[in-house]
Amino acid sequence: MSQNxxxxxNGADSPALGGTRGEALRFEEPVKLKGRKRFLQSLxxxxxxxxxxxxxxxxxxxxxxxxxxxxxxxxLASSSSAYGPSHGNHSAxxxxxxxxxxPTSVVTTPGPDLQTFDFNPRIRxxxxxxxxxxxxxxxxxxxxxxxxSVIKETQVPVSTEVTAVAEDSxxxxxxxxxxxxxxxxxxxxxxxxxxxxxxxxxxxxxxYKDIPSMSLIRIMTAAGPFIRDLNLRGCYQLWExxxxxxxxxxxxxxxxxxxxxxxxxxxxxxxxxxxxxxTRLVHINFCRVHAVNNSAMKIIAQGCPQLESLNVSxxxxxxxxxxxxxxxxxxxxxxxxxxxxxxxxxxxxxxxMYKRNTLERLVIDHCDVEDGSLEVLFQGLDPEIDPLSxxxxxxxxxxxxxxxxxxxxxxxxxxxxxxxxxxQLVGLEVSHILSLTDDAFRNxxxxxxxxxxxxxxxxxxxxxxxxxxxxxxxxxxxxxxLNISYCENLGDTGMxxxxxxxxxxxxxxxxxxxxxxxxxxxxxxxxRLRDQQKPLVSAQEDSSNRxxxxxxxxxxxxxxxxxxxxxxxxxxxxxxxxxxxxxxxxLKCFYGYQPTFDEHKKRVETGxxxxxxxxxxxxxxxxxxxxxxxxxxxxARRRRRRAREAAMVHADEEExxxxxxxxxxxxxxxxxx
Numbered sequence: 005m006s007q008n009x010x011x012x013x014n015g016a017d018s019p020a021l022g023g024t025r026g027e028a029l030r031f032e033e034p035v036k037l038k039g040r041k042r043f044l045q046s047l048x049x050x051x052x053x054x055x056x057x058x059x060x061x062x063x064x065x066x067x068x069x070x071x072x073x074x075x076x077x078x079x080l081a082s083s084s085s086a087y088g089p090s091h092g093n094h095s096a097x098x099x100x101x102x103x104x105x106x107p108t109s110v111v112t113t114p115g116p117d118l119q120t121f122d123f124n125p126r127i128r129x130x131x132x133x134x135x136x137x138x139x140x141x142x143x144x145x146x147x148x149x150x151x152x153s154v155i156k157e158t159q160v161p162v163s164t165e166v167t168a169v170a171e172d173s174x175x176x177x178x179x180x181x182x183x184x185x186x187x188x189x190x191x192x193x194x195x196x197x198x199x200x201x202x203x204x205x206x207x208x209x210x211x212y213k214d215i216p217s218m219s220l221i222r223i224m225t226a227a228g229p230f231i232r233d234l235n236l237r238g239c240y241q242l243w244e245x246x247x248x249x250x251x252x253x254x255x256x257x258x259x260x261x262x263x264x265x266x267x268x269x270x271x272x273x274x275x276x277x278x279x280x281x282x283t284r285l286v287h288i289n290f291c292r293v294h295a296v297n298n299s300a301m302k303i304i305a306q307g308c309p310q311l312e313s314l315n316v317s318x319x320x321x322x323x324x325x326x327x328x329x330x331x332x333x334x335x336x337x338x339x340x341x342x343x344x345x346x347x348x349x350x351x352x353x354x355x356x357m358y359k360r361n362t363l364e365r366l367v368i369d370h371c372d373v374e375d376g377s378l379e380v381l382f383q384g385l386d387p388e389i390d391p392l393s394x395x396x397x398x399x400x401x402x403x404x405x406x407x408x409x410x411x412x413x414x415x416x417x418x419x420x421x422x423x424x425x426x427x428q429l430v431g432l433e434v435s436h437i438l439s440l441t442d443d444a445f446r447n448x449x450x451x452x453x454x455x456x457x458x459x460x461x462x463x464x465x466x467x468x469x470x471x472x473x474x475x476x477x478x479x480x481x482x483x484x485x486l487n488i489s490y491c492e493n494l495g496d497t498g499m500x501x502x503x504x505x506x507x508x509x510x511x512x513x514x515x516x517x518x519x520x521x522x523x524x525x526x527x528x529x530x531x532r533l534r535d536q537q538k539p540l541v542s543a544q545e546d547s548s549n550r551x552x553x554x555x556x557x558x559x560x561x562x563x564x565x566x567x568x569x570x571x572x573x574x575x576x577x578x579x580x581x582x583x584x585x586x587x588x589x590x591l592k593c594f595y596g597y598q599p600t601f602d603e604h605k606k607r608v609e610t611g612x613x614x615x616x617x618x619x620x621x622x623x624x625x626x627x628x629x630x631x632x633x634x635x636x637x638x639x640a641r642r643r644r645r646r647a648r649e650a651a652m653v654h655a656d657e658e659e660x661x662x663x664x665x666x667x668x669x670x671x672x673x674x675x676x677x
Contacts, residue, residue, distance in 0.1 A: 203227045207235040217241040221249050228256025235264040237289075243269040250274035254281050264289035266315075271295055279303045287313040291341070294320055301326030305333035312336050317343035317367065328353040337362055343407075344370040354380040364402050369409040369433070375418035382425045395424055405431040409459070412437060419444035424451050431457035435487070441465045442473075449477035456482050461513075462490040471498030475505040487513040489561075495653070499523045503530055513561045515592075518653060521572030524562065524591075528579035531558050531587050540586040553609050554580075557587035563594055567650055570627050573597050577620045580608050 037045055206223065208215065220239065224231070234257060236242070250270075254277035263278060263285055272295045279285075279300060285308045290296045296319045304311060311334040316322055324347030331337065331353070340363055347353070348371045357363065358381060387396035403426050408414065414437055422429075429452045434440065440463050449455065458474070460466060471494060474480060483506045488494050495518035503509070503526045514523075534557060562568045573593055580588040581604075588608060591601055600623050607616040 202230055204230050205233045206231050207233065208239055209235060209237055212236075212238045215241075217245050221245060221253060224253045225256045228253070229259060231257055232259060233262040234260055235262075236268055237264055237266040238268070240267075240269055246271050246274040251277055254278045258282060260285060262287040265293050266291040268293060272297070272299070275300055276303060280307060283307045284310055286310055289313075289315040290319060291315050292318045297321040298323070298326030298329075301330050305329040309334060310336060313339040315339075315341040316345070317341045319345070323347040324350050324353045328356065331356050331360055335360070335362065339363070339365040341365075341367040342371070343367055346372065348373045348377050351376075351380050351385070355385060357381060358384045361399065361402055365405040366403060367405075367407040369407050369411065371411055372413060373408060373411040373418075374413045375415055375421075378414070378418040378421045382421045398425065400427050401425050402428065404428055405457075407431075407433040408437070409433050409435045410437070412439070415439050416441055416444040419448065423447045427451060428454060430454050433457075433459040435459045435461035435463070438462075438464060442467055442469045445470050446473060449474050449479055453478040454482060455479035456508075457485045458483065459485075459487040460491065461487050464492065466491055467493050468495060468498030471502055475501035480505045482508060484508050484510045486511070488517060489513045490516045492517060494518060495567075496520055496522050500526055503527050507534065509558060511559045514565070515561050516564045518567060519562060519565055520567035520650075521569055521575065524560070524568065524572035525575045527558060527560060528576050528589055531589050532579060532582065532585075535584075535586050553611055554585045554588045556590045559590045559592075561592040563592055566646065567653070568593065570597060573601060574620065574624055574627075577601065577604050577616075577623075580605070581613050581616045581620065583613070 203223070206227065208220070217239075220236075220242065224234075250273065254274065257278070258281050260278070260282040261284055263282065264287075265275070266289050270293065275290075275293070275295055276299070280303060285304075288304065288308070288311065290300070296316060298321075301316075301322065304314070311330070314330060314334075314337065316327070322342075322345055324342075324345065327340070327342060327345070328350070331340075337360070345368070348368065354377055382401060383396040383398050387398050389395070390397055406422075406426070406429065414434075416439075419434070419440065432452070432455065434444075440460075442465075445460075445466075456479075460470070471488075474483070480502075483502075486502065486506075486509065488499075494514070499512075499514065499517075499519050500523060502512075503523060507530070512527075540555075562572075573591065576589050576591055588605070590605065592598070593601060600619070604616050604619050604623075607613075607619065
């Protein structure tokens with residue numbers, strides 16, 4: 005009976021099961037609500053609308069929002085029931101085998117605590133309902149290419165940390181990716197500030213390689229009425245702009261007082277435009293400007309009466325004919341630089357310069373100056389002669405600096421015209437004149453007590469007599485710079501009196517001469533004597549005001565001097581490390597010794613005296629070891645030859661014997677064994 009009962013029960017249920025398999029399920033049609041229930045049902049439908057999604061409900065904490073979003077199933081059932089019936093095929097019921105399922109009753113009236121998320125979701129076994137299908141059937145559908153590219157471009161890296169989310173991640177609007185903001189690079193020359201329009205000094209020496217031509221033109225046209233000093237030295241980038249913008253720039257710059265075009269490429273018309281529109285020019289620099297010629301000098305003579313300084317050196321198309329007009333029309337001219345110009349034998353031009361007598365600086369190196377030119381320039385034509393002294397009675401010249409270097413037509417006779425006529429002379433440069441001798445300077449130094457700069461480089465026939473005369477002259481106490489480079493006949497006999505008699509020396513260039521270590525030792529001793537006689541900080545002042553590092557008081561150049569050895573270099577280094585030094589000696593010496601001396605000087609200037617002394621001691625030990633290792637070995641013959649030559653040179657200087665004749669034997673005598 006029990007078996008029949010079981011069969012009966014199964015048979016009672018069989019119609020329902022058979023109905024589910026053979027035909028579609030029959031659902032009861034929902035009851036049509038009225039009144040209050042219909043109103044509440046409409047409210048529930050409104051709440052499920054996407055228009056309220058942006059209000060933002062806080063989701064459950066069980067859902068993570070930090071990683072990639074993925075879902076296995078999305079339910080689209082009506083929101084009127086939290087557990088609505090499934091409208092899928094029969095495979096949906098297979099997924100709930102062995103698990104608890106939701107009730108089949110329909111809730112008609114939603115409660116106030118209705119939850120959107122299901123805390124006990126159904127578990128979907130992926131792949132069971134697809135067991136009978138072909139294995140090649142794809143399980144996922146790819147996104148379209150255009151959507152995939154947009155997502156890849158707008159994808160923003162997400163932090164791996166889990167953070168609290170205040171909004172539903174599905175309700176957030178999709179924002180376009182914000183492009184990375186790069187820092188703005190400001191082009192100063194393209195976006196110039198307004199303050200540039202008020203510039204009064206435009207000097208391009210420091211940035212002439214960087215500034216574009218159009219930016220420079222904009223500055224000149226904008227600030228032109230305010231610019232007083234205009235320096236365009238080296239601005240080659242304006243070469244192609246002068247033809248189109250030259251007149252506009254000259255129209256804007258009408259109040260110039262100082263104008264420099266050194267090393268510029270410019271056309272003649274632009275030069276004339278600037279000169280015609282600026283009648284108050286005081287300083288003009290046209291050095292190495294090939295567009296400048298005698299026509300430009302004529303415009304200067306007619307329109308620049310206030311001119312005081314003119315530099316036309318190395319202008320190939322200019323001669324003294326154009327300079328003559330400037331000298332005649334500019335009564336305030338004090339400085340004239342005209343290196344490598346032609347026509348300096350024109351006596352009419354030289355006579356006008358003599359009559360003007362306003363020049364203080366005259367630079368005419370590499371010119372065709374002769375003895376007759378110097379006679380007219382310093383004494384005029386047919387001067388009155390003093391019968392007692394045989395001197396020309398003329399007013400003294402105002403020259404303070406003269407540069408006559410490489411005027412190879414000059415002789416000792418021309419130099420004698422300077423004597424008694426330039427009492428205010430401060431600087432004299434007569435280098436590379438091979439015809440000068442000691443007679444040219446015999447009386448000159450006695451008549452120039454203010455002389456501070458003397459350049460007699462590469463005068464072969466000059467001897468130590470000239471240096472001895474200079475040391476005994478009145479200008480010895482003021483001498484600061486001396487250049488005797490390549491004077492191969494000068495040595496210790498002439499330089500030792502200079503070091504002792506010239507307390508204001510700052511620079512001495514004596515490379516390729518016969519000076520030895522004695523001159524270096526005397527120079528270091530004289531600098532030490534300056535510290536004792538004229539300290540930089542007096543004893544009455546507080547010791548805290550004493551300078552922390554010493555200063556360079558004397559610069560010597562002694563490279564390529566065969567009689568200068570490492571012993572003299574060490575003497576300078578030793579003197580520089582003495583305590584309580586305010587002044588030291590700087591040296592430019594043999595290239596093998598120079599790195600060591602530079603490092604020693606660096607330590608002295610930074611106050612590391614102990615380190616400097618240790619470096620000097622180690623270097624001296626190293627040099628001694630090298631000499632001891634080379635005795636009788638490599639280089640011994642060369643050292644003996646150099647020592648023999650140095651001894652012979654020293655003997656010639658002491659005895660004053662002839663240099664071109666035969667020397668007598670200087671042996672040590674006969675030694676009897």
